[in-house]
Amino acid sequence: MITLPSHYAEVEAVYSQTLGANYRTIAITSAAPSEGKSTLAEALVKRAQASDKKVLLVELNTFNPVLKSRLQEAVNAPMPTQKSASQVAQSQAAQGQVNTGIINLNEQGYSVLPVSNDAMTIKKYREASLLIEAINQWLSEFDCIVFDTASLAMLNQHNIPACTVCQVCDGAIMVVEAGKTPANLIEEGIEKLVAKQVNIVGTVVNDKSNPSLLDEMIRESHKLDAWLPKMMSKLRAKLANVVMLNVAV
Incomplete structure (x- = not known):
């Protein structure tokens, strides 16, 4: 996954219209897979953390769990000067946080909740009312939450529908890869969000495949x-x- 610096003007624009405007929950979604959702979500979290906000990054993308994969890599090959993800989790378990699944990345300055493999947890988060309960619990500890969702086109029994996540958040941002994402998928994605009465804050155009x-x-x-x-x-x-x-x- 490409790292997007939090000081970029584009990141600042998204932040100022969402978390910087007192949004407490924001969902990052896209019309199709692999359009840069995780990159934007992480950059937005880092920007919020720079403003002294206590931020939680929640991964609800079972199709392509980028965050979970990165944490697993940290477990397999930890840096010698810092704790691995598993060591952080063990340390938190000793402090009574074993059941939350949340990992505090002290070196990054924020916390993450990787996607779960547990079928019951996935089924729980597929229900808007139950997801709202979880969000309210997280907000008792964090100032704001950024959700890295699946794409709007991914609808199956093993995934958590992006529409549901967007519906229960204060707002949603759609990422579109210029020159790659089919127009019909973008239109269908917007229609799904509108049908759920989602507050669509805006669209971020990823131009990595669309050079100047x-x-x-x-x-x-x-x-x-x-x-x-x-x-x-x-x-x-x-x-x-x-x-x-x-x-x-």
């Missing part, structure tokens, strides 16, 4: 380096200073 015109021109210029290396180098330097070229194509 500048990037494309620089890429093409490298093809002439074998014949005109100095000229192409000067050309790239000039192109980098043209603001109008920094637009997505």
